[in-house]
Amino acid sequence: MNAQFKRGIIELCVLSELVQEDMYGYMIINNISQHLDVNENTIYPILRRLTKEGYFTTYLQESNVGAPRKYYRITKQGFRYYLELRDSWDQFIGGVYEILNKGGKKHEDILRRFEKRTETTKL
Amino acid sequence: MKTFLDDLKKELKRLNFSKDEIKEILADHEEMIETAQKEGLSDDELTTKFGDPAKLAQDLKDNLADTVTVEKGGTIVEGYTLWKTFPVVDKEFDISIALVSEDVKYVISDAESIEVHYKNIDDTDDYEVTFDSELFSLKRLSDKTRFRLSRDAGKFMVKVPQNIKSKLFSIKIVSGDAKLESIETETFDIKTTSGDVKIHKFTTNAANFSTVSGDLKVENGILGSLKMSMVSGDASLTDTKIDGPIDLNTVSGDLKVEQTEAKSLDFKTVSGDCKGKDFYPETVKLRSVSGDVKIENSDKSREIQVLLKKALSGKVKIK
Numbered sequence: 387m388n389a390q391f392k393r394g395i396i397e398l399c400v401l402s403e404l405v406q407e408d409m410y411g412y413m414i415i416n417n418i419s420q421h422l423d424v425n426e427n428t429i430y431p432i433l434r435r436l437t438k439e440g441y442f443t444t445y446l447q448e449s450n451v452g453a454p455r456k457y458y459r460i461t462k463q464g465f466r467y468y469l470e471l472r473d474s475w476d477q478f479i480g481g482v483y484e485i486l487n488k489g490g491k492k493h494e495d496i497l498r499r500f501e502k503r504t505e506t507t508k509l
Numbered sequence: 510m511k512t513f514l515d516d517l518k519k520e521l522k523r524l525n526f527s528k529d530e531i532k533e534i535l536a537d538h539e540e541m542i543e544t545a546q547k548e549g550l551s552d553d554e555l556t557t558k559f560g561d562p563a564k565l566a567q568d569l570k571d572n573l574a575d576t577v578t579v580e581k582g583g584t585i586v587e588g589y590t591l592w593k594t595f596p597v598v599d600k601e602f603d604i605s606i607a608l609v610s611e612d613v614k615y616v617i618s619d620a621e622s623i624e625v626h627y628k629n630i631d632d633t634d635d636y637e638v639t640f641d642s643e644l645f646s647l648k649r650l651s652d653k654t655r656f657r658l659s660r661d662a663g664k665f666m667v668k669v670p671q672n673i674k675s676k677l678f679s680i681k682i683v684s685g686d687a688k689l690e691s692i693e694t695e696t697f698d699i700k701t702t703s704g705d706v707k708i709h710k711f712t713t714n715a716a717n718f719s720t721v722s723g724d725l726k727v728e729n730g731i732l733g734s735l736k737m738s739m740v741s742g743d744a745s746l747t748d749t750k751i752d753g754p755i756d757l758n759t760v761s762g763d764l765k766v767e768q769t770e771a772k773s774l775d776f777k778t779v780s781g782d783c784k785g786k787d788f789y790p791e792t793v794k795l796r797s798v799s800g801d802v803k804i805e806n807s808d809k810s811r812e813i814q815v816l817l818k819k820a821l822s823g824k825v826k827i828k
Binding site for chain 1: 534537538540541543544545547548557558559560561562564565568569571572631
């Protein structure tokens with residue numbers, strides 16, 4: 387997948403995680419990588435950049451195991467940015483599905499249609 | 510995982526990260542690795558989860574590219590970020606700008622260097638800007654349209670020193686708008702599809718302007734000759750002096766001319782009109798289907814000669 391494209395989507399996912407609650411770095415990575423095939427070296431740079439851009443703030447909090455952890459908290463500005471991205475994502479993905487579904491929703495349907503069409507063109 | 514951190518440190522140093530940044534990034538990773546280990550991840554799992562330190566360092570660098578330039582003394586002007594600066598010694602060089610959907614502003618500054626600023630650009634790697642004392646060039650490298658998460662149009666601002674002279678000034682854009690000022694060039698080429706172009710104050714021997722649906726606005730020009738072609742976009746000429754001919758082709762786009770002098774006007778049109786006010790071409794030729802030429806001038810002593818009128822229903826009216 388195009389790296390820039392992927393980066394944009396991961397950015398939205400990171401924002402979305404932090405909209406729910408404050409989290410420490412590894413937790414964000416872990417949550418996202420449960421659903422998507424991405425690793426730390428994709429997520430961490432995004433986390434760092436969004437922090438620099440003022441979308442997140444960080445604070446340290448003691449943990450019951452080992453050293454204190456750095457928690458990320460979304461700012462108001464970050465929340466607005468999230469809504470904006472979310473809107474354009476919904477719009478985009480909605481459009482993509484409208485296009486895809488024109489060809490049929492299930493593989494069998496698509497295949498059946500395809501076979502029917504190629505049969506008639508053969509003659 | 511000790512080697513991961515060591516390697517990461519090496520890579521960050523190689524890419525010129527500051528000491529503080531390296532310290533922070535390493536601390537973050539130490540913390541994350543420690544957490545992962547506590548959750549029972551094996552070294553192998555850790556390696557897949559954390560990936561290649563060289564790639565991580567590069568990603569960090571790429572991700573920060575826009576902010577890094579700012580930290581290095583770059584300034585932000587009206588939300589623009591300074592991208593590149595080129596010192597200018599000899600003020601004679603050509604200029605070429607080729608973009609797609611980005612807006613571009615070309616302005617004069619007091620500085621003795623060229624500055625390229627950008628705004629809302631996802632990835633500057635998609636563009637190339639070069640200057641080699643003979644040519645300044647700004648262009649989009651790939652035509653790939655990518656999914657954009659932000660909706661604002663990308664913008665460039667090119668700031669140049671005063672009194673730049675060029676043999677060729679060429680600008681090509683598809684849907685972005687362009688605003689240009691104070692240009693001195695032998696040949697001036699503008700090509701736009703749907704983007705609007707505004708030019709203020711310029712001197713040129715030969716101007717070739719072409720647009721499909723974008724509008725062209727020309728002000729304060731001194732030209733040797735003007736060739737203009739439009740499909741549905743409109744054009745306007747104000748306060749302009751053309752020593753030679755105006756050669757104009759349009760389908761449905763209109764031409765509006767004010768306070769302008771020219772040797773001649775050769776107007777070829779389907780339905781587009783030419784409307785002039787204080788427009789003084791010495792001669793007029795019209796080839797038209799339904800498009801008209803209407804000129805209203807305050808100085809009645811200056812005569813405009815109609816050399817040719819070939820039209821189905823188009824008229825020439827001169828008052």
